[in-house]
Structures are given as C-alpha cells and as structure tokens.
Amino acid sequence: MTLILMTAVAPMLWGTTYLTTTAFLPEGRPLLAATLRALPAGLLLLALARRLPQGSWWWKSWVLGVLNIGAFFALLFIAAYRLPGGVAAIVGGIQPLLVAVLANKVLGEALTLRRVAAGTVGVFGVALIVLQSQARLDAVGLLAAAGGTLSMAAGTVLSKKWGQPAPPLATTAWQLIAGGLTLAVLLLLVEGLPATPLTGVNVLGYAYLSLVGTALAYVCWFRGLSRLPAGAAAFLGLLSPVVAILLGWLVAGQTLAPWQLVGIAVVLGSIAVGVNLKGWSHDSRKLHPGRLDVPAAPGR
Numbered sequence: 001m002t003l004i005l006m007t008a009v010a011p012m013l014w015g016t017t018y019l020t021t022t023a024f025l026p027e028g029r030p031l032l033a034a035t036l037r038a039l040p041a042g043l044l045l046l047a048l049a050r051r052l053p054q055g056s057w058w059w060k061s062w063v064l065g066v067l068n069i070g071a072f073f074a075l076l077f078i079a080a081y082r083l084p085g086g087v088a089a090i091v092g093g094i095q096p097l098l099v100a101v102l103a104n105k106v107l108g109e110a111l112t113l114r115r116v117a118a119g120t121v122g123v124f125g126v127a128l129i130v131l132q133s134q135a136r137l138d139a140v141g142l143l144a145a146a147g148g149t150l151s152m153a154a155g156t157v158l159s160k161k162w163g164q165p166a167p168p169l170a171t172t173a174w175q176l177i178a179g180g181l182t183l184a185v186l187l188l189l190v191e192g193l194p195a196t197p198l199t200g201v202n203v204l205g206y207a208y209l210s211l212v213g214t215a216l217a218y219v220c221w222f223r224g225l226s227r228l229p230a231g232a233a234a235f236l237g238l239l240s241p242v243v244a245i246l247l248g249w250l251v252a253g254q255t256l257a258p259w260q261l262v263g264i265a266v267v268l269g270s271i272a273v274g275v276n277l278k279g280w281s282h283d284s285r286k287l288h289p290g291r292l293d294v295p296a297a298p299g300r
Contacts, residue, residue, distance in 0.1 A: 003224060003227055003228065004224070004228070004236070004275055006220055006223070006224060007220060007221060007223070007224025007225070007228060007233060007236055008236045008239055009216070009217065009220045010217040010218065010220045010221035010224070010236070011217075011221075011236050011237045011238070011239040011240040011243075012239050012240070012243050013212060013213045013216065013217040014213065014217060014237075014240045014243075015239065015240040015241065015242065015243025015244040015247065016213060016243065016244070016247060017076065017209065017213055017244075018244045018247075018248075019244070019247045019248065019251060020205050020208060020209055020213070021033060021077060021081065021205075021209075022081075023205070023251075024201050024202060024204060024205025024206075024208075025202060025205045025206070026194070026198070026199075026202055027081065028081065029191060029194065030074060030077035030078045030081055030191075031074060031077070031183060031186050031187040031190055031191045032187055032191060032194060033073075033077045033206070033209070034070075034073035034074045034076070034077050034183045034187075035180060035183040035184050035187045036206045036209075036210060037073060037206065037209045037210050037213070037214050038069050038070070038073055038176050038177075038179050038180035038183055038210075038214060039176070039177065039180030039181065039183070039184060040180075040210045040211075041176050041180075041210045041211065041214040041215035041218075042172075042173050042174075042175070042176025042177035042178075042179075042180050043173075043177065044210075044211070044215055045169055045170075045172055045173035045176065045215055045219070046170075046173035046174075046177060048169060048173075049166070049167065049169040049170035049173050051166055051167075051170040052174075053165075053166075053174050054165070057165055057174070060162055061171075061174035061175055061178050062178040062182075063158065064155055064158060064159055064162070064175050064178070065174065065175040065176065065177070065178025065179035065180075065182065066178065066179060066182055067151050067152070067154050067155030067158065068151075068152060068155035068156070068159065068175055068179065068218075069175055069176055069178070069179025069180065069183075070178070070179035070180075070182040070183050070186075071147070071148070071151040072148050072151045072152045072155065072179075073179065073183060074148075074183060074186065075144040075145070075147045075148035075151065076144075076145075076148045078140070078141065078144040079091070079141045079142070079144040079145035079148060081141075082138040082140055082141030082144070083138055083141035083142070083145065091126075091142060091145035091146055091149060093122055093123050093125070093126030093127075093238060093241060093267070094119075094123055094146075094149060095149045095152065095153050095234055095237050095238075096115075096118070096119040096122055096231070096234040096235045096237065096238065096270075096274055097116070097119035097120070097122075097123065098149065098150060098153035098234075099153045099156055099157060099230055099231055099233075099234035100115050100116065100119055100231045100234070102153060102154065102157040102230075103157050103160070103229070103230040103231050103234075106157050106158075106161055107157060107160060107161055107230060109229055109230060109231050114273065115231060115274065117273075118235070118270045118273040118274045119235075119270070119274065121266060121269070121270045121273075122235070122238050122266075122267055122270035122271070122274070124266060125238075125263045125264070125265075125266030125267035125269075125270055126238070126241055126263065126267060127263070128259050128260060128262055128263030128266065129241065129245055129260045129263040129264065129267075152237075153234070156225065156230055156233065156234060157230050159222065159225055159230075160225060160226075160229075160230040163226070164222065164226050168219050168222045168223040168226065169219055171222060172215075172218045172219050172222050175218075175222075176214065176215075176218065221233075224236075231274070232274060232275050232276075233275075234274075235270065235271050235273075235274030235275050236271065236275060238267050238270060238271050238274075239271065241267070242264055242267055242268065245260065245264070246264075
C-alpha cells in the first residue's frame with residue numbers, strides 16, 4: 001500500500017500542472033514551459049545522483065526521454081494552453097487502456113476482462129466530467145492531449161520493459177535531461193527565446209513545476225513503475241484529472257455539476273479496481289482467470 005501511495009504522488013502533482021500553467025505562466029509559450037520544466041529538474045537530479053548512463057542506456061535514455069518527457073511535455077502544455085482547466089488532463093483517462101494493451105503485447109502482462117472493464121469505466125467517469133464542462137473544447141488542444149497520452153503510455157511500457165540500471169534518481173535525471181535538451185532545440189527552432197523578461201510570478205510557476213511537479217513527481221513515478229506492473233501503475237494516472245478538476249473548483253472558482261461529482265466517484269472506483277495487485281502475475285507468461293488472450297510466445 002505504501003508503494004502505491006508513493007507512486008500516486010506523481011499523477012496527483014501532475015494534476016496541478018493545468019492550474020499552474022493558466023495562473024502563473026506567460027501565455028502562448030508551451031515549448032518554453034516544457035523546457036524550463038524538464039531541463040532544470042534533470043540537471044538538479046543529475047547533480048544529486050552523480051551517475052551517467054553507460055552503453056546502450058545513452059540511446060535508451062533519449063528514447064524514453066522523448067516519450068516520457070519531450071513529446072509528452074510539449075503536447076501537454078499545448079493542450080493546457082488551448083483547453084479549459086482540467087479538460088486536458090481528463091483526456092488522459094484513456095491511458096490505462098492503452099497501457100494495458102501495450103503491456104500485454106510488449107511485456108506479456110495479462111489483459112483480463114476486469115482490467116478492460118475498469119479501464120472502460122474510468123474513461124466513462126472522465127467523460128462524465130468532460131460533458132459537464134461548459135467551456136468550449138478546442139480540436140487542436142484535444143489532439144495534443146491525446147498525443148501526449150499515447151506518448152506517455154508508450155514510454156511507460158518501454159520503461160518497464162528495459163528496467164532501470166541505476167537508482168530512480170539517476171534514471172529520472174537521464175530522461176529529464178534528454179527530453180529537456182530535445183525540447184530546447186524545438187524551442188529555439190519554433191518559438192525562440194522570450195522577447196520580454198519573465199515576471200516573478202512566472203519564475204515561481206516554473207520553479208514549482210520543475211522542482212515539485214517534475215523532479216519529485218518523476219522520481220516517485222519511476223520508483224513505483226520499477227516495482228509495480230505497468231498496467232496497475234497506469235491506473236494511478238487517473239488521479240491527475242481528478243486533482244485538476246477539483247483544483248479548478250477549489251481555486252479557480254469553477255462550478256461542479258452533480259454528474260461531475262458522479263464522474264469523480266466512478267474514476268476513483270476504477271482506480272481502486274485497477275491498482276488491486278491481486279491477480280497481477282509475477283510471471284507474465286502464466287494464464288490468468290479471465291484472460292482475454294494467450295500467453296506470450298517464448299522469447300518475447
């Protein structure tokens with residue numbers, strides 16, 4: 001239970017990204033926000049870990065850094081700028097289903113009827129929350145949110161497949177730096193450096209996202225992912241939209257309709273079922289009750 005709670009810290013902190021972006025950061029600078037969130041956090045963690053990748057982990061860190069950090073952050077901030085508070089995070093409700101399918105094909109994790117049902121119910125729950133939002137939805141923002149969800153799902157499964165050759169502090173630093181450098185190149189090519197100085201409020205917003213919403217959150221996430229099944233960890237990601245929508249209500253003065261409250265309850269129930277570790281096999285090639293497919297082929 002302690003491991004699950006510690007891992008859950010990550011998506012809960014990620015759920016604060018949308019309010020922080022709209023309240024503290026300059027408008028129209030998604031790549032600047034993504035770069036300043038990732039790169040300083042990675043450099044700080046590397047200074048603490050004092051360990052560099054070796055061998056194939058140079059390119060593996062770059063691949064994971066792009067999926068989990070670079071592409072994910074860029075798309076996340078585009079969505080946050082173009083969608084009302086909380087809605088961008090809610091699109092991530094499909095991630096448990098994506099991870100379940102990818103983990104079944106890549107890792108051989110069992111794809112059971114219970115997990116598919118829990119994931120579907122989770123999507124239904126976040127749909128209830130979205131449908132009650134009276135704000136106009138932006139197509140580009142929704143596509144960016146969906147792309148970010150797919151990128152993070154692929155990164156989660158690959159992270160589990162490749163394992164961690166060093167403590168989470170080091171492997172998290174490698175990915176943040178790789179993703180941050182990739183974002184820095186995109187920033188210079190697409191957005192350019194800011195024409196006006198950042199305000200004190202902007203600096204506070206970036207500092208919070210980098211130190212708390214990134215450095216702390218990703219260390220908790222990768223530590224949990226190294227010990228939990230990828231499918232179970234993915235369900236914890238549903239906490240992000242719940243936190244985002246509740247913060248919108250508590251801090252930004254947004255209203256919550258009754259069906260949105262029902263949606264939150266449904267999402268929490270889905271998480272409770274999805275992270276129940278009973279039935280998650282330590283041997284991915286064993287058949288499970290309710291499994292929807294056959295065991296992975298030898299050598300997968």
